[in-house]
Amino acid sequence: MTSLGFSIVFRVVGILNLAHGDLVMVSGLFAYLVFTSDLMPFTIRLLFVILLIPLFAAFGLAFERVLIRPLLRKPPNEALLSSVLVTLGFSLVLQDVWANSFGTLQKSITSESLGLPIITVAGLTVASSRLLALLFIVIASILLFVFVRKSYVGKAMRAISQDREAAMFLGVNLPNTSMITFGLGTSLAAVGGILLVIIQSVAPFSGLPLTVKALAVIVLGGTGSMIGPLIGGIALGSAETLSAFFIDPYWSPGIAVIILVAVLLLRPTGLVRR
């Protein structure tokens, strides 16, 4: 989810949002605060957590309008460089505001506290939190796919990602499409954060490493298509886990890097072509 959100913003808006991982973390923090609140019944808390997704989308729209749009008036290379600086600065601000307001401790929710059972089928135990995450990812991916394929804005997004100037000549409203894309990317970050706080944990200073990993995933999967980051994420995660299990966990990060380099040498556009 993180890579997908990061990727569509990069492809359509043309900027690298280095605060994307921090938005994932902040979403996880809010989900944590809501889930661990004793003031409301569980179903209300769950609704509030789901409400985070449109709230983050709205925040993404505002963020694009205020901070990103002025940068898009510059030539593409300058816009990319400026976006790195602006979003990196925003990332640092988010980290410090969190650390000073909520402390530096990791936040995490156990599956047990959410009443998520451990599922065993034919001797194979699967964490229901991970199944839930998989379900979320599948649903979100299908919705995204349908949105991009069928809706006017989705088609505009695809057009911009393929040829920005041609899309403009054809009457695509570039600023509005960029803004909606940013909102969509931020809402995907919100989904990622909600899942991350259940499966692993969130912390104020873990956002940037997550962004870097998302960057590796989209490079591996390829920026040419919407499905690329999903394939890249699955490929990188599987490579790490399988090499840790069958070869040696010590070499697992190294093997993941070797696979990344090998894919880039053999298929410079990534695993999935446009």
Next chain:
Amino acid sequence: MKASSKRAVTTIAAAGISIALLVVGLVGGYYAAIATTSPKIVEKTVELPTQTIKIGMTISKSGPFAPLDSDYDKFNKAWQDWINGQNMVIANKRVKFEVTSLDDSSDAAKAVQLYTRLATQDKVDILVSPYSAFFGLQLIPIAEQNQVPLIMAEASTATMWTAGNKWIMTSMVPYWEKGLNGWSATYFDMLEKNNWPKTIAFVGWDIPWAGDDHKSSVALAQKMGLQVIYDVLLQPNFANPDFTAQITALKGLNPDIVYLSMFGPFSAQFIKQANDQGFRPKEWHSIEFGAAFLPTLGSLANGVTSEIFWTPNFSFYQTDIFKQLLNQAGMDWRVWQWVELRMIIFQMIVQAVQDSAIRNPADSFSKASINDALHKLQMMTISGPLIVQSPGYGTVGLVPIQIQNGNIVTIWPTNLADATYVHP
């Protein structure tokens, strides 16, 4: 009658005078004794020149180590206020302590820059290392080149003490020694006495401190006859590590104890992920818990064992003052697991400055003299006796604790335990 009455009066008067003299003598002797046995602390205000001992350190206000030490500056402040309120006089000078804490953001390169600044520009008298041996190793050249004593706080590893370094020391035992003073020596001692586990699995991070603990504990487990059925060291991963491969392997082996030698927040991640995947060994042992452990795991933390250098049951030297300083700093010893090492370091510094004045009156406050005194320390600390050995490491070891119903309790040795070790 008159004569006998006179004699009686004289006798009573003599007895009264004798008692009065005795009382005066006792009281005077008592105050004289206090004055001679505590010459360094002077209650009345005397115009004396002031000597400031500057202590410099970094702490991690952000980054992965922040959950472990970001609040130490509060403790530093509480200690500084308290010690300076003691009006300490050493070698006819009023001694003040000034602690400078800078933020290294959990970044070793930044720590190196800041310690260089502390040693060369701020000209501190004593450096105290930040969290973790990985950082400490990189700071040794700064201490050696600038000849500033560097006390390793939560940072010690075998290679520090074999390179002929003259300006570093620590309070902690050499816990990397296989089968001897291992980090978990008392834990394995306890296991041996309770004699319940048969198998153990080890998962650790390949970093100096955790790697040392890992290797020494594998040796200790084998020494006590435990069957080590899994032993793996991982490359550290600070960005949400996934332990699926190790958990899958452990599920197949089903060890009695899983021994985790990694930073506390990541041990908590391991336990959480294992639970989600349906793996629950009879006992988890984590060499560190720290601030994020209990909030991350909640009830899953119950039964987890770990180690610590001090618990409130210890009644050695200045325990009450330590508790008072923790209160003033708003810190909980169960959350800030290694804060006791900071207190021990401050105790070492005060003792070393006092010893330096006795051993070397002409040059009491020089870095060389304080360094020499630090290397010859024989003193009592909040965690028991400390004797700094010739390579620079100390004698303060750890005791096992267990999380029971959300509380951290001491379970071994029996004279310090406040709860019974719960095991299958």
